[in-house]
Amino acid sequence: MFKKKYVCIVGGAGHIGTPLGLALCSKGYNVILIDKHTENIKKINQGIMPFVEEGCAKLLRKMIKKKKIFATNKLDITKKCKYIIVCLGTPVDNKFNPNLKNFISFFYNLRNHLKKNHIVIIRSSIYPGICNKVFNIIKNHCKNLSYCPERIAQGKSLIELPQISQIISGKSVKARLESGKIFRKICKKIIYTKIIEAELIKLFSNAYRYINFSISNQFYLMCQNQGLDFYKIRNIMRDNYKRNTNIPTAGFTAGPCLLKDTMQLSSFYRHKFSLLSSAMSINEGLPKFMFKKLNEKYNLKNKTIGILGLSFKSENDDIRDSLSIKLLKYIKSKKIKTLQSDEYYKDKNNIDKNTVVKKSDIIIIATPHKAYKKMRISKNKILVDIWGLIEKK
Ligand SMILES: NC(=O)c1ccc[n+]([C@@H]2O[C@H](COP(=O)([O-])OP(=O)(O)OC[C@H]3O[C@@H](n4cnc5c(N)ncnc54)[C@H](O)[C@@H]3O)[C@@H](O)[C@H]2O)c1
Known part of the structure; x- marks a missing residue:
């Protein structure tokens, strides 16, 4: 009993x-x-x-x-x-x-x-x-x-x-x-x-968030291609204009749920819901886009790239489906020297965040852990801050 x-x-x-x-x-x-x-x-x-x-x-x-x-x-x-x-x-x-x-x-x-x-x-x-x-x-x-x-x-x-x-x-x-x-x-x-309603409520919720993030990511890509500052534009879009207040920041939209549930929904619709697959291409394409942009601008062969943050989201140690990890692996596959750090996820290759900044030519904030917010990064370093985390002085 x-x-x-x-x-x-x-x-x-x-x-x-x-x-x-x-x-x-x-x-x-x-x-x-x-x-x-x-x-x-x-x-x-x-x-x-x-x-x-x-x-x-x-x-x-x-x-x-x-x-x-x-x-x-x-x-x-x-x-x-x-x-x-x-x-x-x-x-x-x-x-x-x-x-x-x-x-x-x-x-x-x-x-x-x-x-x-x-x-x-x-x-x-x-x-x-x-x-x-x-x-x-x-x-x-x-x-x-x-x-x-x-x-x-x-x-x-x-x-x-x-x-x-x-x-x-x-x-x-x-x-x-x-x-x-x-x-x-x-x-x-x-x-x-009803059961089918509950099943869809869950998948719709995650797909909605995933698509929303992809919009900001697409805007970010467009700004990068135009040599413009996405966060300056986003701030002005939201200034005294309520309809835009919820525009998310750009960033690595990752983790074990959002992509997976968006794809479950896509599969349910026999992959004919093109908005879902477009969101995936934008979000999942970010690490390669970022690398390509850097490679076009700088001679990466002699550079050291420092990655700050490896987990899929801030203040967490979970690296499942992390785009920071995908970026790190991609850079390594190009035989470019990398340094890495994370505040929560433990890995034998991790070093302290300040050492990453000191020893890298290019610093990428891949996960927006709060600890990076107040970091001082000298002007002679190249900073990639997709999340708009570090406040500009
Ligand atoms: N992680 C989130 O934030 C989140 C949020 C909402 C919903 N979900 C959903 O919840 C579900 C679980 O996600 P999660 O992140 O907790 O996954 P998880 O991998 O952290 O947890 C699953 C657990 O199941 C165990 N397991 C696997 N097969 C087993 C078996 N046959 N018998 C006993 N244990 C077994 C694994 O060892 C693991 O500990 C998924 O469907 C996910 O989409 C997750």
């Missing part, structure tokens, strides 16, 4: 699973994080966060001490828990179609452990229609399947979870009500939708 206040999170040692588990146990639930990542399981059980996520390190230490949370690789422990929340990865393949092998085969395993009163909640960002597919796999064992997409920005889970409206959809009334019950404890507002 499972216990009501017990929640299992599969993919629990991941970037979505761990913070969600911590948020739930801070509200009185007992949480079991199920994962196959042995090293991260070990770290979590020692009270060590495996990655950077604001506020989680302290909360994890506290919850481990109180024995409210632990991690394991044993799937049969689901028999203890009423709720099973699935936060597995949902990658795309090299043709930008969903690669659901691992995700789907997990449910074939899970169904052997399911009882009819379990509440199974999918939290991952999924290709539209996948909930129905999963339901067909598990329905003879359990019919309570919900889809409640995660919508936080990585690094800000604990701050954003209580603020964001939670979308809840499900195959049965019981699944919807029970999911509402658990998420009401950690979220401000619950909105019930």
Whole structure:
């Protein structure tokens, strides 16, 4: 017999699973994080966060001490828990179609452990229609399947979870009500939708952001080609002109979600939604464009290029699908000397940011970590500041 206040999170040692588990146990639930990542399981059980996520390190230490949370690789422990929340990865393949092998085969395993009163909640960002597919796999064992997409920005889970409206959809009334019950404890507002609506809300949200960033990136490219300052133009566009206030900065739009979810949506539309693929070409094309521009202007052969920031976003250590890393690899492939630094991501080749600046001819701010904002970069260095991070004196 499972216990009501017990929640299992599969993919629990991941970037979505761990913070969600911590948020739930801070509200009185007992949480079991199920994962196959042995090293991260070990770290979590020692009270060590495996990655950077604001506020989680302290909360994890506290919850481990109180024995409210632990991690394991044993799937049969689901028999203890009423709720099973699935936060597995949902990658795309090299043709930008969903690669659901691992995700789907997990449910074939899970169904052997399911009882009819379990509440199974999918939290991952999924290709539209996948909930129905999963339901067909598990329905003879359990019919309570919900889809409640995660919508936080990585690094800000604990701050954003209580603020964001939670979308809840499900195959049965019981699944919807029970999911509402658990998420009401950690979220401000619950909105019930159909499953297909919830699936699209998640993908539309990420695709919308991805396209928005690509617009600024395209403007930035145009300014570079004209020898103009994008940030001067952007500032004037926004000055006393409300309609333009939300124009994002340019920058490396990267990470494990935005591109992937835009491509899931594109695949759903048989890759005929050209705005999505154009956004991808612009955003993913930035590192090569940047290199080409520098190469046209300077003789890079004898130059040292310093990269400041390697993670895919600021104040984070995650390098998944980082364009800073892609840029670094591209420059290296051209046999040009590079130096690298990051404030969060650890790598044996990293050196201190000030040494990078001192020893490089060209400095590229690839990730806008706050620590770079006040750096003094002498006028005789070439600075590439795509994010417009460093204030001009
Ligand atoms: N990272 C984000 O900011 C974010 C935000 C919203 C939604 N999402 C979505 O959430 C999902 C998870 O993303 P993530 O960033 O947490 O990924 P992640 O790779 O950090 O976490 C996935 C975890 O699942 C584990 N895992 C893989 N296969 C397993 C299996 N068969 N059994 C048990 N554990 C297994 C992995 O070891 C990993 O720890 C994706 O669909 C993603 O699109 C992510």
